[in-house]
Every structure is written in structure tokens, then in C-alpha cells.
Amino acid sequence: MRGPALSVGFIPLVDAAPLVVAQEMGFAAQEGLALDLVRAPSWSSLRDLLVFGRVDAAHMLSPVPVAAALGVGGNTTALSAISVLSVNGNVVGVNLALAQRLRDAGHGFDFRDAAAAGRALIAAARGPLRVGVPFPFSMHAELLYYWLSALGLPAPQGVDIxxxxxxxxxxxxxxxxxxxxxxxxxxGSIAVEQGVGALLLPGSAIWSFAPEKVLAVREDWAASEPELSARLIRAVWHAGRWLANPDSRVLAAELLARPEFLDLPPEIIDRALSGTFTVAPTGEQRQVDGFVEFHRGAATFPWRSQAQWIAHQLAARMGLDRTVAVEKAKGVFRPDLYRAALEGIAPDLPGASSKIEGAVEVETPVASGSGRLFLPPDTFFDRRSFDPDAIIAPKNLHRN
Amino acid sequence: MLWRMNGPLSIAVIENDPDRAALISESLHATGNVEVHVLTGAADLAEHITGLNPDVVLIDIANPSRDMLEAMAMATGPLERPVAMFVDRSDESLTRAAIEAGVSAYVVDGLHSDRLKPILDAAVSRFNMFSRMRTELETTKRALEERKVIDRAKGLLMKARGIDEDEAYALLRKTAMDQGKRLADVAQALVTTFGLLS
Structure with missing residues (x-):
């Protein structure tokens, strides 16, 4: 049966997989939905398609809905993240000249130690480091600013992003x-294949559990279409669970490779799914566990504290009031809608909606429906942590 | 305000195709006192735009370089001109029309809508024309390809069954009608089958 058609926008990236799989493997149909997947040419266009109602939902960079809530950037229409789509999945790479200087200085491209790689990179740079990211509001930009400023490079002044x-x-x-x-x-792998770059780190080496993409809808759509949004959350959750099964990998890469999705060879797509990377044109390989997560450790649970971490970082580098920003971001990620949609279906929903980001150092059992949920490490490379309540609470005391 | 109140309005058009760029320029010039600069969507686009300091930037929505302009929309330094994005503006119907037509505009903050509207109207109608042209081109191309396949199928039938061209065509048409299919699809099936058998 073909139920209501929902149009869902995506950008051709490996982490669009949950949406592609939800439609192609029948998880959407199972919820009585037909997804009309719309490939967008750029993040700003996709955001506008969503804001102007040309698509109902979108694959979106996790900081975009937060930026809207803070009123920065080109859009101020309220957006809600009704699910996280993926955790991690980025790579940091350098051009060949810089790669050579890093090697000459003794850096081994271990693809693991963010502190060592960052110090080597800062030392090898000639003038302000110019780093490309896909969008001003992206986890890519936030990871870079966090990483380089923690190592002493003043951000945003010391680096040209x-x-x-x-x-x-x-x-x-x-x-x-x-x-x-x-x-x-x-x-990133394509830059290596074209012989113009070498990979320095996976994003997970900077933050081991970074919410990368979210399933974004307009806040008013989430309010007026609770039934459709719940079905969409469920379809995407089933797709993520399917993707987490290692047996699905080959088929997932084949699906994503199709002309209407990524239109690239499945072999290149498989590197992210398997975590086996060729890090330099010379063919050296590195293995990364948890390079991109679609399910494990409640990966798609939209923690309020994740949105608040993003808000705190954006506020810090854009000169906004941090307490106000952290408060404004509170309602952007929607654990309430996620939980309501998956109650009784997902066996392991976290009992809490917020956590101290960066505090889980080893896989830890937490309170959940079945009591069997383990949260994987979510540490930052410099072992700092972020508690949103510690930022908001003191101010509330003054106010009352 | 740093921008010129009454001088020519400076417009940057980001377009890789020179023919399209010329058509857009022409229609913008027709709106009056404007200065049009055509840029291509290269990686150093943001620097070019900063150097040009235009009042309005127009870009095809399908151009991936559009994301480079987003960073400029946040420039708030004391010497930089704030570039607000058009979609935030009050005239939502015009914004919708622009999005439907496939053009997006970045506009310097404070630019009066009286000056902006004719520019955007011109851009919207030009982009609508492009999308019509593209559809027509695709239709023509498809018709031509189908015509070629039908001709090949006729040729195969004439040879295989020793009939003339009119009879071959009538046979194809009858088969299509009997099977409830398009003539071109029947012809394609025949050509494919012949290719497999020979």
C-alpha cells in the first residue's frame, strides 16, 4: 500500500543513508509512507526548500536548526530536529604539500590522535591555516574551531575557515x-583518489560522539502533523537499525551509489561504512571503529544537550550571550517527539533527555526502558565536558 | 548607509554559462539604472564578491557555490556591509516566485524594496524562461530519439517480413494499440530484442 507521500530533501552524502534505506528497503512503506526523495544542490537551497514548504522534511546539518533558533545566518524560521540521523562521519584532510611537511616533521598519520595531529598541523602551517568546510553552520566548522582553539590557535582569528x-x-x-x-x-576519500590530498583524522577523533546530521522539519509542521512525523521517525529508526547490521553494508553501498542518490562508485562509499580508509594517494590504510553510526548506543536519540553544546560553541565564536543561546537551543532537538514515536518499539530509549556531553569515558549502562542501554564513549579529545544546566542554572537563580 | 542611494544599482550575477549570463544581464539592464557584473562559481567566489561590493547578488538555486554566499550573509564587521538574505524579506510572494523559478538573491541590508522589486521580477521571469527552454529542449530531444528508434524498428520489420515502410509502420502501430503501449516503447522493445538475437 502506498500511503501519504512525504517529500524529503537530501544532500548526496553517505550519511543520507537512513533516508535512502527507509524508502528503498520498505521501512517507510511499513509505516504507510511513500518518501519522495529530493536531491538538493546545496545546504542553503535545501534549508530554503524546507522553510518554504517545498519539502516536508530534510537531511540537515545539526547546527542549522540551532542557528535558526539563535537568529544567526540566512534563516530565522523555527526548525525542529525530530531525530538525529547520524553520529560522526567526517574526515579532516590536508593538501599534499602540507602532508609532506607533516611527515618530514615526524607525524605518522596514525588517523587517531587528535592532539598530536593538531599540534603538528599548527606547527606545519605557513600563515593562517585556510580550511574548507561545507557550510558556515556545520559540525565540520564546530569540530575545527573546538579542536584548533583547544590546542592554542585562537579561533576564529587564527584560522581562516x-x-x-x-x-x-x-x-x-x-x-x-x-x-x-x-x-x-x-x-575526503575522493580527494585522496584524485591524488590531491591525504586524510589526517576522522571527526570522531575530535569528539567521539558528535551529532552530525538530523532529520529536520519546520517546527509548525511538527506541531500540525504529529502522526506523520511519528511515522517518519519510526521509518528512519528502522532504517538506522538495518544499516547498523554489518550484513547490510554491501547492499547499502550499492543503493547509495545509484545515479539518483550519490552517483559514485560503491567502493568509495563503502570506505565510510566499513571504516577502512585509504589515507594517502600512496595507498596506506587505516581502520576506524564507529566512523559513522546510524543506530548503536542510541545514536539517533536527539539529546537536548547536543543542541545546547552547538549553541554554546556558536555563541562563543560569534560574540553572542552564551547563557541566552543555551536557553534558546533547549527546544530545538525534540526527545519528546522521538520518544513518543518509538515508545514500545525501540527497546532502549534513554530515560533522560539531556546529558553531560563528553562525560562518558567508557561504555556505560544507563537507565532505559529495558535497562539494557549502553552509551558509548562521547568524550572530546581534550577530555573537557559540557553541562548545559551549569550554564543556565546560576542565571535562573538571579532571575527569581 | 554605505551604498549609493541614487547611483546605479550594482548587481553581481553568478552564472557559468556565458549565453545565459548575457540574457540575464540584458533583462536586468532593461530595468533601468543598473551595473551588472558576471562572475563564475569558482572556489574564490567570496573574495571576488567582497572586492566588487555589490548591492544584489543573483545566483541559480542549482549552483552548489551558493553555500559560499551564506558565510557572507553573516559578515558583521564594522567596515563590512551586512548582506541580508532575500528570503528573510517581508515580500513572501516574491520570494516564493524566486524559489519556484530557481533563482536566489542576496541583498545588501537596507536596500529599498522599490529598487529591488523590478530587479527580482526581471530575474524571475528570465529564470522561468530558462526552465521552460530546458523542458522544451528535453521534449524535442526525446521526440528525436524516439523517431530514430521507430525508424530502426520499421527497417528491421521491412527486412524480416519483406513488407514496405507503410506496412511496417501500420504493424507497429497496431501492436502498440493491441498491447496498450506507446509506439516508441514497442519499437524500442523490437530493436532491443533484435540486438539480443543477432
Whole structure:
């Protein structure tokens, strides 16, 4: 049966997989939905398609709905993240000249130690480091600012972070317009394949559990279409669970490779899904566990504290009041809608809606429906943590 | 305000196709006192735009370089001109029309809508024309391809069954009608089958 058709926008990236799989493997049909997947040319266009109602839902960079809530950037229409779509999935890469200087200085490209790689990168840079990211409001930009400023490079002044569309990233690297990049797969691997770049780190080496993409809808749509949004959350949750099964990997890469989705060879797409990367044109390989997560450890649960971490970072670098920003971001991620949609279906929903980001150092059991939920480590490379309540609470005391 | 109140309005058009760029320029010039600069969507686009300091930037929605302009919409330094995005503006019907037509506009903050509207109207109608042209082109191309396949199918039938062209065509048409299919699809099936058998 074909139920109501929902149009859902996506950007051709590996982490669009839950939406592609929800439609192609029948998880949407199981919920009585037909997803009309619309490939968008850029993040700003996709955001506008969503804001103006040309699509009902969208694959979206997690900071975009937060930026809207803070009133920064080109859009102020309220957006809600009704589910996280993926955790992690980015790579940091450098051009070949910089890669050579790093090697000459003794860096081994272990693809693991963010502190060592960051110090080596800062030392090897000549002038302000120019780094390409896909969008000004992206986890890519937030990870870079967090990483480099923690290592002593003043951000945003000490680093020149530029917007480069992912398909043009390899070209910009080759043309010498940027020294480095942080981009979602498969675009980092494509720079390696084209012989213009080397991969320095997976994003997960900077923050081991970073909410990367969310399923975004307009806040008013979420309010007026609770039934459709619940079905969509469920379809995407089933797709994520299917993707987490290692047996699904080959088929998932084949699906994503199709002309209407990524239109790229499945072999390149498989690198992100398997975590086996070729990090340099010389063919060296590195393995990353949990390179991109679609399900494990409640990966798609939209923690309020994740949105608040993003708000705190955005406020810090844009000169906004941090307490106000953290408060404004509170309602952007919607654990309430996620939980209501999956109650009785997902066996392990967290009991809490907020956590101290960066505090889980080893896989830890937490309170959940079945009592069997384990949260994987969510640490930052520098072992700092972020407690949104510690930022909001003191101010509330003064107010009352 | 730093921008010129009464001088020519400076418009940057980001377009890789020179023919399209010329048509857009022409229609913008027709709206009056404007200065049009055509840029291509290269990676250093943001620098070019900063150097040009235009009042309005027009870009095809399908151009991935559009994301580069988003960073400029946040420039708030004391010497930089704030570039607000058009979709935030009060005239929602015009914004919708622009999005439907496939053009997006970035506009310097404070630019009066009286000056902006004719520019956007011109851009919208030009982009609508492009999308019509594209549809027509695709239709023509498809018709031509179908015509070729039908001709090949006729040729195969004439040879295989020793009939003339009119009879071959009548046979194809009858088969299509009997099967409730398009003539071109029947012809394609025949050509494919012949290719497999020969």
C-alpha cells in the first residue's frame, strides 16, 4: 500500500543513508509512507526548500536548526530536529604539500590522535591555516574551531575557515585555495583518489560522539502533523537499525551509489561504512571503529544537550550571550517527539533527555526502558565536558 | 548607509554559462539604472564578491557555490556591509516566485524594496524562461530519439517480413494499440530484442 507521500530533501552524502534505506528497503512503506526523495544542490537551497514548504522534511546539518533558533545566518524560521540521523562521519584532510611537511616533521598519520595531529598541523602551517568546510553552520566548522582553539590557535582569528561545497573540495585543495578541509564522506576519500590530498583524522577523533546530521522539519509542521512525523521517525529508526547490521553494508553501498542518490562508485562509499580508509594517494590504510553510526548506543536519540553544546560553541565564536543561546537551543532537538514515536518499539530509549556531553569515558549502562542501554564513549579529545544546566542554572537563580 | 542611494544599482550575477549570463544581464539592464557584473562559481567566489561590493547578488538555486554566499550573509564587521538574505524579506510572494523559478538573491541590508522589486521580477521571469527552454529542449530531444528508434524498428520489420515502410509502420502501430503501449516503447522493445538475437 502506498500511503501519504512525504517529500524529503537530501544532500548526496553517505550519511543520507537512513533516508535512502527507509524508502528503498520498505521501512517507510511499513509505516504507510511513500518518501519522495529530493536531491538538493546545496545546504542553503535545501534549508530554503524546507522553510518554504517545498519539502516536508530534510537531511540537515545539526547546527542549522540551532542557528535558526539563535537568529544567526540566512534563516530565522523555527526548525525542529525530530531525530538525529547520524553520529560522526567526517574526515579532516590536508593538501599534499602540507602532508609532506607533516611527515618530514615526524607525524605518522596514525588517523587517531587528535592532539598530536593538531599540534603538528599548527606547527606545519605557513600563515593562517585556510580550511574548507561545507557550510558556515556545520559540525565540520564546530569540530575545527573546538579542536584548533583547544590546542592554542585562537579561533576564529587564527584560522581562516572557508565555505567550499563538498563536490568542489578536492578542486579547491588542488588549486591551492585551501590548505586543509573537514568534509563528510565520500568527499575526503575522493580527494585522496584524485591524488590531491591525504586524510589526517576522522571527526570522531575530535569528539567521539558528535551529532552530525538530523532529520529536520519546520517546527509548525511538527506541531500540525504529529502522526506523520511519528511515522517518519519510526521509518528512519528502522532504517538506522538495518544499516547498523554489518550484513547490510554491501547492499547499502550499492543503493547509495545509484545515479539518483550519490552517483559514485560503491567502493568509495563503502570506505565510510566499513571504516577502512585509504589515507594517502600512496595507498596506506587505516581502520576506524564507529566512523559513522546510524543506530548503536542510541545514536539517533536527539539529546537536548547536543543542541545546547552547538549553541554554546556558536555563541562563543560569534560574540553572542552564551547563557541566552543555551536557553534558546533547549527546544530545538525534540526527545519528546522521538520518544513518543518509538515508545514500545525501540527497546532502549534513554530515560533522560539531556546529558553531560563528553562525560562518558567508557561504555556505560544507563537507565532505559529495558535497562539494557549502553552509551558509548562521547568524550572530546581534550577530555573537557559540557553541562548545559551549569550554564543556565546560576542565571535562573538571579532571575527569581 | 554605505551604498549609493541614487547611483546605479550594482548587481553581481553568478552564472557559468556565458549565453545565459548575457540574457540575464540584458533583462536586468532593461530595468533601468543598473551595473551588472558576471562572475563564475569558482572556489574564490567570496573574495571576488567582497572586492566588487555589490548591492544584489543573483545566483541559480542549482549552483552548489551558493553555500559560499551564506558565510557572507553573516559578515558583521564594522567596515563590512551586512548582506541580508532575500528570503528573510517581508515580500513572501516574491520570494516564493524566486524559489519556484530557481533563482536566489542576496541583498545588501537596507536596500529599498522599490529598487529591488523590478530587479527580482526581471530575474524571475528570465529564470522561468530558462526552465521552460530546458523542458522544451528535453521534449524535442526525446521526440528525436524516439523517431530514430521507430525508424530502426520499421527497417528491421521491412527486412524480416519483406513488407514496405507503410506496412511496417501500420504493424507497429497496431501492436502498440493491441498491447496498450506507446509506439516508441514497442519499437524500442523490437530493436532491443533484435540486438539480443543477432
Amino acid at each position: 572557508r565555505t567550499v561545497p563538498p563536490p568542489l573540495m578536492a578542486e579547491a585543495l588542488k588549486a591551492g585555495e585551501i590548505d586543509a578541509f573537514c568534509v563528510g564522506e565520500p568527499w
